[in-house]
Amino acid sequence: MTHANLPQQPTFAEIAPRLETPAMKARVADLIRRYPSPQAALLQVLWLAQHELQWLPQAAIEWSAHQCKTSPVHAYGVATFYTMYQKAPVGKFLLQICQNVTCHALGSENLIAHAEKTLGIPADGAHVSADGLFTLLRVECLGACGNGPVMQVNDDFATDVVDGVVTMPKSISLTTERFDKIVAWCRANKEKGLVRDPLGGTLAGDLGHPGAEGASAQKQNSDYAPPPPALAVKAIAGTGVALTWKAAPEITELRIEHSSTESGPWAPLATCSPKDKEFAHATGIAGDCYRIVAVSGARVAKPSQIAKAGV
Ligand code: FES
Incomplete structure (x- = not known):
């Protein structure tokens, strides 16, 4: 714009x-x-x-x-x-059609032209259809190339209407006929709007969705993708030892461990909240060693690098 x-x-x-x-x-x-x-x-x-x-x-x-x-x-x-930020008021249904490589090769330009003609507005995110219901927007890859061409309606993928639900069934692309079906559904449900699937998308019918019946994908286990360790751990000796660090936003707890040598053994010293960015070890002296174990819920990061207290 x-x-x-x-x-x-x-x-x-x-x-x-x-x-x-x-x-x-x-x-x-x-x-x-x-x-x-x-x-x-x-x-x-x-x-x-x-x-x-x-x-x-x-x-x-x-x-x-x-x-x-x-x-x-x-x-x-x-x-x-970012196209996810709307710089103009939008209609009740924001239709975002992917124009990126895969969708382009599979005909998204024809779809965008069809959508613009059907709704009477350009796909620039800055116009609302005469009935106040729709805004059209070209976007880059929506991350669903396997279904291309793909559209997102508000927060969810939408390539078809199945059993009265706007959805993106496995391997079903958007076509002009399916676009018209989705627009008709939106018009018929303009009071209700599009209710978001609490599991995170209209993929509930897809076997790739962990919540779908018979799904092959599994919900994440607590040991999947351990959180990142605390970074930039520094220990400065003065009156005691001042420890500072940086931690990722998803961290819920930081466990500080202490040892008099770099090879351990390590003893728990304190537990800090994710808000904390420093810790004072009142009886620490130069040469003491510290490391931090970051925790995110039930997931535990590997210990941070060892910080040896210097002056
Ligand atoms: S190129 Fe369209 S979803 Fe990836």
Whole structure:
């Protein structure tokens, strides 16, 4: 979208009552504390603002930048890079059609042309159909190339309507006929909208979905994909030893271990919360060794590198 065709923008005073609430402030604070720096939470805070307002006016982008202690121009660059952020009000059903390589080779341009003609709007994410129901948007790979060409309606894949449910059955691509079926379903269900599958998508009929009956895929076990270890662990001796580190946002607990030699044995010293970024070992001395075991729920990372207390 060029600057020339930006939609009419609300002022900050108009959107502030939705953003400056105690609940939003608590949510933003919670998001920011999960990252090493406030700026790292920008994608999440933009997403939160969009969820609240249903789109991202410029004043909301600036608000997000302020929350994340970054510049408005940086936040604007991020918001305009990703098609998941809507820079104009959208209809009740946001239809995103993939134009990337696989879908393109399988005919997505014909589908986009058909969709534009059917709904009477361009696929630029900046228009709403005359009935107020639809916005069309070209997007890059949706990660479902095996079903290409593929469409996403709001948050879920949609290539067909089966038994009254908008879904993406295994190996079923979007065609002009199926697009028309989905549009007809949306019109017939405009009051109800599209209810999201709590398991994370309209893939419930697909055997690749762990929640589907007879699925071959399994739910993740607690030992699947161990969390990353704490990084940049440093130990500085002075009055006692000051330990600092960096931990990934999904970490729920940090266990600090101590030894007088690098080869161990290691004894538990303290447990820190994921909010903590430092620990003071009052009786520590130069030469003491420390390592941190990061924990995420039931998953345990390998120990961090050993930090030997220097002065
Ligand atoms: S290229 Fe369309 S989903 Fe990957």
